[in-house]
Amino acid sequence: MRTSVSSPSLSLLLLLLVGVLVTTLYFHQHPSSSNIPIQNLHSHHHGVHDSSSTVTHPLDPLTFRELAKVHSVLSAHYSPGPVPSVHSLSLHEPDKPLVLSFRHGVDPLPPRRASVVAFDSSSNRVHQLLVDLASAAVLRHDVDSRPSGYPRLTQEDLSRAMSTALGDEGFVAAVRSRGLDPADLVCGPLSSGWFGPEEAAGFRVVKIECYALGRGADRSPNFFMRPVEGLVALVNLDAGRVIRIVNRNREIPVDPGEDTDYRYSAQRSRPASHGLPVNPMSMEQAKGRSFKVEGGHTIRWAGWEVHIKPDARAGMVVSRARVVDPDTGEWRDVMYKGMVSELFVPYMDPTEGWYFKTYMDAGEYGMGMTAMPLVRLNDCPRGAYYMDAVFAGADGRPFVRPDVVCVFEKYDGDVTWRHSEALIQEIDIREARPKVTLVARTAASVGNYDYIVDWEFQTDGLMRIKVSLSGMLMVKGTVYRNTSQVPEQEDLYGTLLAENLIGVVHDHFVTFYLDMDVDGPGNSFVKMHMAKQKTSPGESPRKSYVRVTKDVAKTEGEAKIKLKLSDPSEFHVVNPSRRSKVGNPSGYKIVPSATAASLLDEDDPPQYRSAFTNNQIWVTPYNRSEEWAGGLLAYQSQGDDTLATWSDRDRPIENKDIVMWYTLGFHHIPCQEDYPIMPTVSSSFDLKPVNFFRRNPILGAAPYFEKDLPTCKPLASL
């Protein structure tokens, strides 16, 4: 590891090697392995790939060329002054009716437009612009001079915060006061949350914390495991100065740890594991893959057609999910748009260096901006199709991040349906059908944590949305080396993972935006409530049964759902105007799996800002300005523009174009197995057809026969 090079990073933890040159931080100007200027794209892309340079669908993201054009429009628009810092620049999606009516290959594309969010720190103004590509015109330019929140931090912001701290004599003195050499540290810019005007009023703040790289043989890229506990610099990002330095807990050592380096290249010296070796496996198809990609982003597979694209904030956006009806051949709408809307990660330690760690990863850092190229063969299986992201930097110029999304088919030996006649052996019914699905994946590395988000499509019409967590814990230094040393009344706020290291308890809440359009936009949200019904005396030998009652939510207030095992419902999004032959409304249901609810006080500032986690499910009427559950401007937001505040208007939602929101939660009490890198933990939820199809749509699926499967040989024998 070279220490002389810049290393901006972010999020739960965004990091900077000391000695940064701010000028190297514009990665679109200084491409590394992860960001590639357009002229190198073709040589880079071996194998399956699309460079996303043509637009064939109204929802296709802005291309490199289009982004460059927006940049020149902005330059001209602001000329002779400078363009404010660009925090978001992406396709302004055409209005929904235009997209819904668009016929591929028949209609011309709707006008291509860009949405821009920029910030002028000198005047503390947020600019929102709408740029028309064809006319090179700025159609709208709104300026908000008193924002209650700010846009996502840019790379420039992050590096500026870090260089401000490290250029501050007091901070450097504090580092040295702990016997540390700044050259051996990695420092990270942390979002500061919002805890009232004392810390920040009228400007943006970032907190800087540092980690030790270690020295000599102890040097490890897993600096996350070596916090300099209790040292925090509060930086006024806009003024470029340190406001406050906290330097507590100097008695806590920066422990060198053991074997924290997780890189494969560092494993050579490790003793062999005592188990049996596991031979590598691969999912193989004799006839090759069975999905088609049109225009880079439209995926067709089995009965599905879906548009998938990377997004700087959401990570990945899934649009226009449609299935073909196997009985009629009709293409039927299921979901107009689905994505991660926000991610709330509160840590459960109220002390000085920790209370503010209450991240909103999508709105503060960006799930796409932090999505690095997927590792071929390891993040995604052989044969996957990869999509590049084309994003804009703070100066408005485009860059390409390759392999941000992968798409692949999956078969794991599961069964999609089966039946054997247990004892009618003469009929000899032994029917089973293997299950093959299609997965679209992205993985964000928001500082220490890695979030893998999968959208999985099944042949039976089900969509499974899965979030997997890995990466490194955010750990806390401590004087204790054994739990026996901890006084009984003392709360560690976590688990002792190793000598001098605590894994602090925290939660993850991933809130999904799910614009369901079941057979079109006119949908209702129906609770199918299950409850004990006692029988009347003499009615039945049974004293009770479970009775299902149907409850159509009239307004948003009736669709705020807290899940309860003892008081369960199914939750259907139905199209009341489309009924099956026997009269059931066409629907999809949301099927939660393991999840967690936020336990914080609703008045606690982080919870108030992330009030979208107060319920597991919400339903709102479609409103194109309501996509980001924590507000468009989430950084230092004060909670006045969240899903909770929108929903408090209690608007009608019956037989309307509605959006469902679901929060997938995780409580995380760390354990030693999470050290020094965490085995993946996953949970998911399903969107599942319910009386949508006339009957099982995969009744006619074929079983496998030996002749269908590939013939494989070890390399040596071919």
Place this chain on the structure above:
Amino acid sequence: MRTSVSSPSLSLLLLLLVGVLVTTLYFHQHPSSSNIPIQNLHSHHHGVHDSSSTVTHPLDPLTFRELAKVHSVLSAHYSPGPVPSVHSLSLHEPDKPLVLSFRHGVDPLPPRRASVVAFDSSSNRVHQLLVDLASAAVLRHDVDSRPSGYPRLTQEDLSRAMSTALGDEGFVAAVRSRGLDPADLVCGPLSSGWFGPEEAAGFRVVKIECYALGRGADRSPNFFMRPVEGLVALVNLDAGRVIRIVNRNREIPVDPGEDTDYRYSAQRSRPASHGLPVNPMSMEQAKGRSFKVEGGHTIRWAGWEVHIKPDARAGMVVSRARVVDPDTGEWRDVMYKGMVSELFVPYMDPTEGWYFKTYMDAGEYGMGMTAMPLVRLNDCPRGAYYMDAVFAGADGRPFVRPDVVCVFEKYDGDVTWRHSEALIQEIDIREARPKVTLVARTAASVGNYDYIVDWEFQTDGLMRIKVSLSGMLMVKGTVYRNTSQVPEQEDLYGTLLAENLIGVVHDHFVTFYLDMDVDGPGNSFVKMHMAKQKTSPGESPRKSYVRVTKDVAKTEGEAKIKLKLSDPSEFHVVNPSRRSKVGNPSGYKIVPSATAASLLDEDDPPQYRSAFTNNQIWVTPYNRSEEWAGGLLAYQSQGDDTLATWSDRDRPIENKDIVMWYTLGFHHIPCQEDYPIMPTVSSSFDLKPVNFFRRNPILGAAPYFEKDLPTCKPLASL
């Protein structure tokens, strides 16, 4: 389909084609494709297979030869009288200390013994015997003359019940009164539950219901979709006579349905689906599979060693699960024994023909007895290893059911851990590790329903237990052909699936016995309770955080857990005497996922009998007689011998050999997609190491490189 042949079957529905000859029902005498006499075993078994004829492990199931010997011991023991009907005959597992101390290849096997449960219907007595194989001695013979419940029904019981009904003039007249020809019917023997002494006192009863096969082109093996609604015969099984005939709802037609035949052979005439074809996939390994099988039942894979066997009642038993510590090479105990203990399936319709449908599938029918041979390539992937079951029939004679359990490795493109440095691009950290697991599977076809049970083992020490449901719904005939015809105040107790067919609401509760031995038998159950802690004024800018408090359950009463999203805990089984270097006790936690709680009244007879579903988790002290949550004698049980009654003793469980019980529940409101056969629905729970390993045990796992993966070609090109 031939109608002249017998077709005993069972459960939710056990079926009999009219014209049965009772003598053909002993399938060990009349082997079909599913049950094979020993002399044909070798010719039958192509491919990977073990015939389980040798015993190398104290827990290996009784072999064919051993079972035959038990049969001869029983014959001699009862001579000159007949041997009562054998309802259960399996290995009497040696006492736990003997098994734990057994050293493979060093110690002689502990004495091989058999447990026998027999029933003499003429005297209404249950016999329990313990037979020693070596000495050919009956070591114990207990007779219970007033059982509150009865053993699992045998094939003979089922066929006798059906032939009794179909031999009854009144019942045949009732069939004809509905315009039906008995020759076109399939009838099934249903367990009757227990609703007080009015129906049955001192004898066993079975209820018989019938289904139409259809005629001509309408003929379908999916008779489940054609109920003869309202016709029920109550049969005194022991006296062999019909007690009561209910013949209601004659106005409800037996609808021929459409396209209900799900067999592949029936799909030829179906129009092609409109989606793209999905090419078959296979999981392939260039170096072949990486698990080893010793003695037919001991599986070694990665860091795991585990003993797996089929079981007539539980379906599959997983024993002696141990993992190797990657740091030390020490083999460490995790779980002594895990299995499905009982399965409770109450239907939610209190009317005459339905109220009693409250099955206890393991105790009434047997999850292994109803497990048919797995379909190669479709129930399990290519390359799976298959285990046969050797069970005993009602006459005590052994038979072989092939391919009841399969074991295979799984890779689906998932990631076992990963990290990318989002923006420290110069370090270029892009580490990801593919996830390969080992799965052991069995599938029971309990009448209409199919239950797939998977035990999955991960390299990081996690065990995932998954239950998947498929097969056919239990449906109810109705006069309605459209929901618009249903009067508003009328409760259908389900969903109209097709003309004249209701899918009745029901639940499934799968209760698992989990004898955890984390680093040995001395374990405690610890609740890690998470709750909001408000901060004191001035303590922190935060108003709240989540505080974890540790609560060790002293007695059974403190370990009855109802899961609550708003009041969560983690549940650890720890070994208080084994602490890590930093002082944490070694543990495994149970991690629930989607589940459902029973909503029935605790005093409702079915719920009282299945009171083991009153909580999601229970913990009891180990007691070898407490394995079956609904009691050893579950048929017509009255709820006086269940997990709930044992646990009411409130025995000490701290630092004891303890057993954890977990109930995985499903609410099922049927939908049209479940017709005529259900797409698989799954849920799972995990047993996961928590401070068991010093650190992530798979830190040293290798990534894939292209050279590791197999080279595969379509058949034609090789």
